[in-house]
Amino acid sequence: MTEVKNNMGRRSFLKAALLAGGGMIVHFSWPVGSKAAGKDALEIPEEWFEMNSYIKIGKNGVVTLFNPNPEFGQNVKTSLPMILAEELDIDWEQVIVEQADFYPERYARQFTGGSRSVMEAWSPLRTAGATARQMLVLAAATEWKVPASEITTQQGTLLHAVSGKQAGYGEFASAAAMRPVPESVKLKNVSDFRIVGSSKSNVEVKNILMGKPLFGLDYKTDGMLIAMVVHPPAFGLRFRSMDDSVAKTMPGIKSIFTIDSLTEDIDQNIFDATSFTKFAVVVGNTTWEVLQAKKALKVEWEAEPERIFTMGGRKATFPSGLESTEVHRAKMQELTKMPGNVSRRDGDPEKAFQSAARILERTYTAPFLAHNAMEPVNCFAHVTADRAELYGPTQAPEFILGTLSQRLGLPKEKILIRLARMGGGFGRRAYGHHLIEAAVISKHAQAPIKLVYTREDEMTAGIYRPTYSATYRAAFDENNQLLAFHVKAGGIPESPLHANRFPAGAIDNYLAEGWQIPSNITVGAFRAPRSNFMAAAEQSFLDELAAEMGKDPIDFRLELLERARTNPIGERNDYDAARYAGVLELVREKSKWKETTEGVHRGVSAYFCHNSYVAEVVDLVMKNGIPKVEKIVAAIDCGIVINKDAAINMAGGAIVDGIGNALYGELPFKDGVPQKNNFTTYQLIRMNEAPKEIDVHFVKNEKDPTGMGEPPFPPTFAAVANALYKATGRRFYNQPFINELKSS
């Protein structure tokens, strides 16, 4: 056991401590109600005793665990409570899981992003579970008049072996809830885990399969109206005027007006990113009626001059103009030939390149991507003179709260943000512009409203994965040995460069440079931001290098990692070479890498990002000239796995996402207009393109858990590209690969 100091904020226990003579009853209004994690029906106790912000226990021993973080399909609503349940030591079948509202006084970090939910909740949730358990033990010790150290627990039961006394947690919940919070608590040994590391099914699965209202778009209250916005059809345009003479007379329409979502005085943070700030708004009774009026609304647009705003206390700008993919490409090509901003230099790379017997240079590109979460952007808001309530999909309520408060002129504690289950997110919902829009619309309409984006609205409203380009150069001596390595990476509007990642640290002469081109096309985090491109480029280049040097691609990577492990170059290498090599070795074994099958083409790739290591081997076949990934073997090191089956599900999903975006994903622009606006033209991977098998293996260790939502995504791109090379004899440099294949 590990003894940990209980540094959970005192505030999280405040409510329990304030009680005298009885438990705390907590009420919930969300209509779906409680979800039994195990059996269909648990008897819901009339009274709950709150142990802390995460745990309440009923007299009958039923336990409610709160999932603090927003759920968007990463299964955090199951895995985080599993951590609590483990340390609390209860029977999972007696657990009900509830989604917590956004409540910064009670929860440390209610953010879904960066694959950090489990990693950052690990310690606090273990402590919360162990603390509640300890308070139950102490309550029983007082009542039984025995030393607390003699009391053990077993899945919701307190036991005193010497006297034979035993009781369920429910019996002591009231007394325990009133105890002071212990200063320190003991955590379980990893080897004693029963729940963490097992597979528990999604606590929401039944509700999903029965079509229960779970999502923001499903939300409804009395008197709620539907609102839709009309945003400019192109980046670089803004609202000028509108003619609503026809639209406002249409059936079901209540009002038509404009809003400024963000005003100039607001100091934005990065998650306030928004493509447009002035919208035409249609409010009416039902979605279909509002949609018809929206189509009938005639809006005039005008060129937007350079937009200046404040971000983090500093002036920021969006340039003016209507941008096109063709121009972007030409500009990026130009920049790859110019010197960039050097962010790392080891040895003397310039000299090494000068003295090289041979240089290999390759440039990789990737287009803008739309996130395309299945549930379109939406949000419920009810804003009155003195308070605001919002309910909807958001990954990052904490970032939008300050902006909402500024924009509405309401103190933060008068704003309640409730967290809906999200129909996907992929980074898109870290940006809360829809919460602001909904709130401002509700305030203006003086009614509870639900803002609904159509698919077209969402796909053309920005916050995309940026477009990128990276040029790699390798210098060889006359013996074909690697002398130097150079990466120059940039993008619109940001550089994807991670200068201190592999193979930095493994090559004596190393140079990393970055550049960027400003744009008014808005971008944001997209599943494994930057890594999703850098992995594709770097791991394709390493594959080509291995081939040039006549080495097996896994052996070649392992050689470099061995160098980085035993004799690293440079001060700062952002990876653990041994763990990196570990996943490559595991994937080599599990994929039976050396075995070949007629007609099956294999590609490998490995990457470290978001604190986890993933290696993948893709098996690809060509059917009538069309590539099809048949199978992927993945090896993952994310430390302790919380919910094994869910982790496998998510890794599989990330890999399918990787195959889809590598082969098909792109959002081109012409004169500021996104050239795709729905799934008719934006190609997403479908059932017939999905592999037959994804075989996921985890490195077994006792390291604290790290992220899973993002790390399996980036390596897939290059594994596909490298397999395509085997299949066609050609290298693939420009995503989406299907275009490059067609252009041959």
Next chain:
Amino acid sequence: MATTNLKINGKEYSVDVDPSTPLLWVLRDHLNLVGTKYGCGVAACGACVVHLEGEAVRSCVTKINRAAGKEVVTIEGLSEHGDHPLQKAWEQVDVPQCGYCQSGQIMSAAVLLREIPNPTDEDIDLAMTGNICRCGTYLRIREAIHLAAEIQTKLK
């Protein structure tokens, strides 16, 4: 506006809407049957699949007058207790990630299983290609359809 009589999940409803309103929005906005999802509105994603006289249709492009007087089944009516072979299989395989696409997936799969009680992977690919899962749960969907076929066979 016009009154349209509907029979949904065995229950009679009468709604007063423009006859060109898609069934999807009548279900979601008027009848509070929100298990049927909106994903694209243009018959491209399958999130809104329901059964009309036993056939899988995309309710986002099915005008309400086409459904008048006909039998409509939505995910809420597929079974009373969530124990249709497909729902059982989905639960056992633990298919969903975000879950948003899953009711549409199940409704498409239900028609497939009726037409082909023991579908091959190829049959599944063909029948399910109209349903996008952005989370990429396709492999589990395939597995669950095979499992549902087994469960269904045993029930017979």
